[in-house]
Amino acid sequence: xxxxxxxxxxxxxxxxxxxxxxxxxxxxxxxxxxxxxxxxxxxxxxxxxxxxxxxxxxxxxxxxxxxxxxxxxxxxxxxxxxxxxxxxxxxxxxxxxxxxxxxxxxxxxxxxxxxxxxxxxxxxxxxxxxxxxxxxxxxxxxxxxxxxxxxxxxxxxxxxxxxxxxxxxxxxxxxxxxxxxxxxxxxxxxxxxxxxxxxxxxxxxxxxxxxxxxxxxxxxxxxxxxxxxxxxxxxxxxxxxxxxxxxxxxxxxxxxxxxxxxxxxxxxxxxxxxxxxxxxxxxxxxx
Amino acid sequence: xxxxxxxxxxxxxxxxxxxxxxxxxxxxxxxxxxxxxxxxxxxxxxxxxxxxxxxxxxxxxxxxxxxxxxxxxxxxxxxxxxxxxxxxxxxxxxxxxxxxxxxxxxxxxxxxxxxxxxxxxxxxxxxxxxxxxxxxxxxxxxxxxxxxxxxxxxxxxxxxxxxxxxxxxxxxxxxxxxxxxxxxxxxxxxxxxxxxxxxxxxxxxxxxxxxxxxxxxxxxxxx
Numbered sequence: 001x002x003x004x005x006x007x008x009x010x011x012x013x014x015x016x017x018x019x020x021x022x023x024x025x026x027x028x029x030x031x032x033x034x035x036x037x038x039x040x041x042x043x044x045x046x047x048x049x050x051x052x053x054x055x056x057x058x059x060x061x062x063x064x065x066x067x068x069x070x071x072x073x074x075x076x077x078x079x080x081x082x083x084x085x086x087x088x089x090x091x092x093x094x095x096x097x098x099x100x101x102x103x104x105x106x107x108x109x110x111x112x113x114x115x116x117x118x119x120x121x122x123x124x125x126x127x128x129x130x131x132x133x134x135x136x137x138x139x140x141x142x143x144x145x146x147x148x149x150x151x152x153x154x155x156x157x158x159x160x161x162x163x164x165x166x167x168x169x170x171x172x173x174x175x176x177x178x179x180x181x182x183x184x185x186x187x188x189x190x191x192x193x194x195x196x197x198x199x200x201x202x203x204x205x206x207x208x209x210x211x212x213x214x215x216x217x218x219x220x221x222x223x224x225x226x227x228x229x230x231x232x233x234x235x236x237x238x239x240x241x242x243x244x245x246x247x248x249x250x251x252x253x254x255x256x257x258x259x260x261x262x263x264x265x266x267x268x269x270x271x272x273x274x275x276x277x278x279x280x281x282x283x284x285x286x287x
Numbered sequence: 288x289x290x291x292x293x294x295x296x297x298x299x300x301x302x303x304x305x306x307x308x309x310x311x312x313x314x315x316x317x318x319x320x321x322x323x324x325x326x327x328x329x330x331x332x333x334x335x336x337x338x339x340x341x342x343x344x345x346x347x348x349x350x351x352x353x354x355x356x357x358x359x360x361x362x363x364x365x366x367x368x369x370x371x372x373x374x375x376x377x378x379x380x381x382x383x384x385x386x387x388x389x390x391x392x393x394x395x396x397x398x399x400x401x402x403x404x405x406x407x408x409x410x411x412x413x414x415x416x417x418x419x420x421x422x423x424x425x426x427x428x429x430x431x432x433x434x435x436x437x438x439x440x441x442x443x444x445x446x447x448x449x450x451x452x453x454x455x456x457x458x459x460x461x462x463x464x465x466x467x468x469x470x471x472x473x474x475x476x477x478x479x480x481x482x483x484x485x486x487x488x489x490x491x492x493x494x495x496x497x498x499x500x501x502x503x504x505x506x507x508x509x510x
Contacts, residue, residue, distance in 0.1 A: 019320050026495050030503060031510070072497020073490065099342045128349045134403060149353040187412070191403075195411035208489030212482050220419040222412055229486070230493045248510075249496040256492035 005277065007270040018263065025259040029251035036254045038247065043218065044235040047203055047225030048084065054174055056089040059167055061199070063178040063189060064096035064105035070181040073207045075108055076233035076246035078179050081205065082109045084240045085177070086116045091163050092124035093173070097133035097184035102126050102153055121161040128153030133184040137192035140170045175201035175224075180210055190222055201225075205232065310506050313498050420447045446475050 054060075062085065066074045085092050094109070096102045106126055118124055127148050130136045139147035144167060150158050158164050166172060170192075176199050180186040186204045193199040201224045206214040208229030218226040227236055230253055233246035315330035355371075358364045373395060379388040403409075422444060426436035452465075453472035503509045 016321060023495070023499075026492065027499050027503075030496065030499055069494075070490075072493045072495075072500075075497075099338075099345050103345070129345050130350055131346050134400065138403075146358070149350075149357040151353040151357060153349070155353070190412055191408040195408040208486040208493060209483075211486040211489075212479070216416060217412065220412075220416045222415050229489050230496070231489070245500060249493070249500065252496045252499070253489065253492055256495065257488065260488050260492075 005273075007273040007277070010266060010270050011274060022256065022259050026252045026256045029255050030248065033248065033251045034255075036251050038234055038238055038250055040235050040238065041232075043226045044232055045239065047227050048236065048239055050201070050225050051084065051088060051090075051175070051177075051203070054088070054090065058088075058090045058174040059172060060085055060090045060092055061173045061176045062092050062094045062105075063176060063180075063185075064094050064101040065098050065179045065181060065185050066096070066104050067098045067100045067181065068104075070207050071104065072249075073230045073233065074179045074181060074205070075104075076230065076237065076244055076249075077205050077227065078105065079108055079112055079244065080233055080236040080240060080242065080246070081177055082112050083116065083242055084236065086113065086118045086123065087240065089123075090174075091167075092118075093163070093167070094124065094126040096127075096129060097131070097136070097188065098181075099129055101179075102128045106153060121156070122163055125158065125161055125163045126153040127158075133188050134192065137170070137188065141193070141196065141198055142169060144169060144172075170198040173199050175199065175203065177203045177225075178205060180204055180206040180214065182207075182210060185210070186214065186217065186223065190217065194222060203227070306505050309501060313502065420444065450475055 051060075062078070062081065064078060066078060082092070094102060094105050096105065109124075110120075113120070113124055128151070130148065136147050145158050145164070148158060152158055152161070173193075176189055176193070178186045178189055186202065186206065189199070189202060194202055202222070203225030204214045204218060204223040205227050206229070208231070211228040214223070214226055214228060217223045227233070230246050230249055234250045237244050237246050312330050312333075315326045318324055319327040351371075354367065358367050373392045377389050377392045379385045420443070422440040424437060424441050424444065426433045426440060428436075449468055449472040452468045453476070
């Protein structure tokens with residue numbers, strides 16, 4: 001058997017070299033953006049239009065289901081949405097059932113709210129983390145204040161905040177924007193509030209990995225808006241006119257995918273070539 | 288987090304330390320790509336330990352403390368002592384002879400969730416999706432029949448039927464006349480899995496972008 005063909009040499013490449021090549025492919029466009037075009041999807045445009053259709057002062061639950069592990073995709077997403085919600089002058093209630101979710105929202109969003117002139121307790125509130133999403137959301141159907149022991153993330157009284165005026169139960173929430181890296185996530189809110197008719201409008205913001213599942217819910221009309229992954233975040237940033245980390249990352253996303261595609265194509269061709277050569281060599285030896 | 292408010296001066300002075308720690312841990316985790324090593328293990332164990340501790344402290348500060356102070360002491364909801372006691376029983380788990388006591392809160396929890404799952408809450412998304420598969424095969428618009436939408440709906444309906452037939456375990460569609468269903472269904476599912484894999488790759492690349500962005504912008508301040 002001839003092991004010196006190009007396909008055998010490619011198959012013998014150390015995987016660490018492939019990792020390094022991928023790293024370079026992703027790192028270079030981050031440092032020197034190449035300006036790959038960004039296509040704005042109809043679903044993203046429709047989602048922003050849906051939010052804009054709610055009148056000023058509408059109450060939105062911003063589900064900060066984020067963690068360090070999905071921050072790369074969901075940080076640009078939640079910051080872009082936070083900006084847009086403040087621009088619409090909607091009242092924002094931040095909640096979350098991932099341990100880090102509300103703390104990260106405080107770190108990421110408070111400077112943005114401050115920059116945009118939103119006042120804590122008047123325009124937005126952060127409820128803080130609560131374990132057991134199922135029971136907390138169920139209790140929120142009857143009494144949000146009690147479900148959160150009348151305390152926000154820093155121990156201030158929720159019942160005394162203007163942002164909570166008239167918001168006593170889940171059905172007082174006009175719509176929900178949910179960062180969704182998995183469970184707890186959009187499916188949790190669908191079961192707790194959408195299926196029970198408390199909140200009809202759910203905007204799903206999944207990570208790329210959850211995008212196909214989220215697409216099913218969106219196409220079936222269970223969720224009313226869909227913005228997915230870093231790509232979706234970049235589109236929102238573009239549409240609201242605040243280019244940020246997502247747009248910067250899209251070139252790297254493109255070249256990274258190109259590298260993976262290249263690996264897949266060459267790898268598959270190589271696999272079939274080597275298999276064919278091995279078979280031919282075996283037949284030759286046998287014959 | 289409630290009760291853990293660090294003064295702004297201290298957080299500002301700790302920021303460079305946080306960035307350097309982040310850089311060290313990032314390289315520590317990436318070192319696994321080269322080979323298994325103690326540096327990676329330290330980072331991994333430190334992450335698991337700190338994440339567990341963070342979860343415990345956050346849960347106590349955000350839930351248990353205000354729950355006891357506000358709901359029980361201030362509002363006089365003394366019945367809430369019962370679920371707290373029930374929850375505490377879970378800590379009998381490590382004691383072999385008393386482990387059976389820990390089963391009571393688990394039984395309650397399993398029962399609650401099983402009951403919850405059997406309501407309309409979980410059925411609604413499923414039923415809605417089933418309903419949405421019943422699409423018109425001839426789509427009429429104001430300008431007549433939309434050929435593209437009609438073909439799309441027909442293909443969609445066929446793909447659903449083919450894929451569902453793959454999971455008819457009580458009928459033998461795996462051999463004989465109807466085995467083509469299996470092959471078509473397999474191809475359709477492979478396309479769906481491929482789409483899932485593609486978006487999964489997107490997530491992984493995004494993670495890499497996130498870390499590189501941290502290194503370039505916050506550590507090296509290149510942009």
